[in-house]
Amino acid sequence: MKPIIGLITDELQAFSTEEKREVLPRFFKTGKGEYGEGDHFLGVAVPDTRTVAKQHKDISLNEIRNLMQSEWHEVRLCALLIMVEKSKKKDETLRKQLFDLYLSQTSRINNWDLVDLSCRFIVGEFLLDKSRDILYQLAQSPLLWDNRIAIVSTYAFIRKGQLDDTYVLSDLMMKHPHDLMHKAIGWMLREAGKRNPERLYDYVMNHRAEMPRTMLRFAIEKFGPKERSVLMKRV
Known part of the structure; x- marks a missing residue:
């Protein structure tokens, strides 16, 4: 079976559009000296990334950790959205594991959309x-x-x-x-x-x-x- 990172990357790639591939790097400031310098985009809209995330919400935390190492912005976003899905479970042990995993990966949560679509649920709600x-x-x-x-x-x-x-x-x-x-x-x-x-x-x-x-x-x-x-x- 293909590793989950390859499978999810392929599924996201299927939603990619040329327009998004051109626009997203500029929108998220990936040029030299900009805050998103060096990031890479498949060219996938957030709703499509959510669709893929929901299909894989039962993957392991180790698999999520591997996804967070991807060079592709949307793969990392997908990993974070999977974490958000998991955080909805009323399982305090799991929520603590997600919280710890999230804070161990902040250097990979390296643009404002990645932060804003995830931290309220994984960090904020855990700390209520x-x-x-x-x-x-x-x-x-x-x-x-x-x-x-x-x-x-x-x-x-x-x-x-x-x-x-x-x-x-x-x-x-x-x-x-x-x-x-x-x-x-x-x-x-x-x-x-x-x-x-x-x-x-x-x-x-x-x-x-x-x-x-x-x-x-x-x-x-x-x-x-x-x-x-x-x-x-x-x-």
């Missing part, structure tokens, strides 16, 4: 009733993708009305040098603001002078024009 110390460690990692995992994982907490970690991590990473993080932090602040608009308004009022403009714009997107006008003004 546990210490969040690991997120603060990830927030201070030199690896951009660890930083993004830290903040985007808090989406799981936000959905449960637990907003504190989002704000504390936003404080911790306010001066992050990368625009990808400005967008991610602004996005999570915006989501937190949907649950408690007053808290977000006060937070932005207190931090607007130091918030990068991209972060600020993302955070206040759901406020009305008058509120946004006030909040966009530098002190």
